[in-house]
Amino acid sequence: MTIDRLDARLITLLAEEPKLGVLECSRRLGVARGTVQARLDRLAARGVITGYGPDIAPAALGYDVTAFVTLQIRQVSGHDPVADQLAKIPQVLEVHTITGGDDMHCRVVARSNADLQRVIDLIVEVRGVVRTSSVIALDTPVPYRILPLVADLPHQGGR
Amino acid sequence: MTIDRLDARLITLLAEEPKLGVLECSRRLGVARGTVQARLDRLAARGVITGYGPDIAPAALGYDVTAFVTLQIRQVSGHDPVADQLAKIPQVLEVHTITGGDDMHCRVVARSNADLQRVIDLIVEVRGVVRTSSVIALDTPVPYRILPLVADLPHQGGR
């Protein structure tokens, strides 16, 4: 199930100027308002667009340090109790279970390197965590983005 | 520079129901419309809110595989020409330079494991990339989130 050219144009338009309304989108795309409305409903129903939440920059809140922390978990305990505990730490922004020698990969933010040490200590204290290893993000030459992927469609369903 | 309770409530409200307008927010928060408008303007001006872009789920576009690829770079070439090339690959969603034995950390998506191999090949072909090592994300027990951090404020500036 993919999206067609019009969907892609609509998503791109909204990503570039998020405060646009349905009517203005329809003008820019040269289609009827009802079409834009229907497309947006459909994209949301299909789970392509999951929301329009405000994007918050942790750095603007004083969380200048981003780090990636890789965890080894005591095998007997399973992954989920650990993930539940990690979810309780606000500075843990994201947790994945992974292939390879380690078991989990987390994105963590902190106010400083000293604060990062504190956050890592919280992670280490989680029952079931055996070992952690961290790398600090120094710079982000490509910030998270999704538009190139949307633009790079297999332009199917072009109706 | 931090945000106060009202800012946090506003951000949380918008994150939970993003399609709310300024007027409705003011009603829910029990403040004047002008206040909400001023707060949002201020948060945007300070870079706390960087946008309201539609959130797109790569999985809903058929990109079911997420991987983290760590790169070693030939030192002479510097980081940036490599990042520029990586930015041209749509499946590379994010690139950071990092501390530690490796030089860069990327988030990558692909349509399948076979497709991931193709994307990794593209990355390896980038001039300056010496070695890559990848782990696949099997599950995401904590998807990217920012609200706990916003809720966990040092509630300063409470006016």
Next chain:
DNA sequence: TGTTCAGGTGGACAACTTGTATATTTACTG
């Protein structure tokens, strides 16, 4: 061939929201 169907179009309507402005009040700061 003819029917069905999903999707698109254009038009219409009331109800509501936005952008903008102003005058007033409140509450810190020096």
Next chain:
DNA sequence: CAGTAAATATACAAGTTGTCCACCTGAACA
């Protein structure tokens, strides 16, 4: 105590939204 930044209440025109409806088109199918 004066000055300043923020919040409030209020107002207005202009624009947008949600929701109808009738109609048209092209694709799929029996």
